[in-house]
Amino acid sequence: MLTSFPQCWGHRGASLDYPENTISSFESAARSGSEGIETDVHITSDDYILMFHDHNLGRTTRTGTGSIKSQPYADNIEHFRTTKLPEQKIPTFDETLEWLSRAENSHMIIHLDIKPSNDPVHLFTLMRKALERYPAWEESIAPRMVLGLWHPKFVDPALSILPSLRRCFIGVHLGLAQAPVFWDTCDAFSIAFPLLTIGEGPAFRARCKSAGKKVYAWTMNRPEEWALGIEWGLDVIMTDTPNAYIAFRKRMQGE
Structure with missing residues (x-):
């Protein structure tokens, strides 16, 4: 019986529900x-970091339009609510840190997908200022925070401004993942699940395992995908349906 199963990380939270x-x-x-x-993460024109996937507000908010970077959070985006019910506000990085710091969430890891449109120095400087509001953040929060990097331009600023945070390559190009700029500086590799199944995917998984690098996969929502992830020994499964994957994992652990 397997003694270790992939962790469950909710993709944008429990985003199906x-x-x-x-x-x-x-x-x-x-x-x-x-x-x-x-x-x-994206940055507003008045330097709030928002937890938001798209560059533009239109897809997931009722009244928001246009790009996040072109407009302020204060007295503007702060009033926007989600299209999907139950209606919610767009959280800031500060609000997310407050949530992460609650005692009941002290075990939770947060993986930050750093979109390439962000300015590395600006973003990481704002993040560090927010983190420094928490005493001993390097001991209490940093071990649970992962910077997900798509573009090489983020590596040096991450190393210089937020050196205590773990770094993870995110992408759809296994060649880029293995370039020294990422391979030598990242602890983990977050890869689109289909890429791990074909072509160079199996060899890449084997190389990561041999080198002690962790492999995360996204976005895995079906039992047959979870079964493969368990068989391969993935470190993390990112899913829109954490409830379903957790139930599946418990059944597998009981075998």
Whole structure:
């Protein structure tokens, strides 16, 4: 019997059941037994970091339009609510840190998908200022926070501004993942699940295992995918349905 199963990280929280990238979605993932959540960051024109996937507000908000970076949070985006019910506000990074710091969430990992459109120095400087509001954040929060990096331009700023945070490559190009800029600086590799099944995928998984690198996969929502992830020994399964994967994992652990 397997003694280790992939962790469950809610993709944008429990995004099938709740509006994606909202505190309610994160809370649902935590209640399900997830070990972590995956979420995304963008910066507003007045330097608020928002947990939001798209560059534009239109897809997931009722009244929001246009790009996040072109408009302020204060007296503007702060009043927007999600299209999907139950209606929720867009959380800021500060609000997410407050949630992460609650005693009941002290075990939760947060994986931050750093979109390439962000300015690395600006974003990481704002993040560090927010983190420094928490005493001993490098001991209490940093071990549970992962910077997910798509583009090489983020690596050096991450190393210099947020050196205590773990770094993870995110992407759909296994060649780029193995370039020294990422391979030598990242502890883990977050890869689109289909890429791990074909072509160079199996060899990449084997190389990561041999080198002690962790492999995360997204977005896995079906039992047959979870079974493969368990068989392969993935470290993390990111899913929109953490409740369902946790139930599946418990059944497998009982075999």
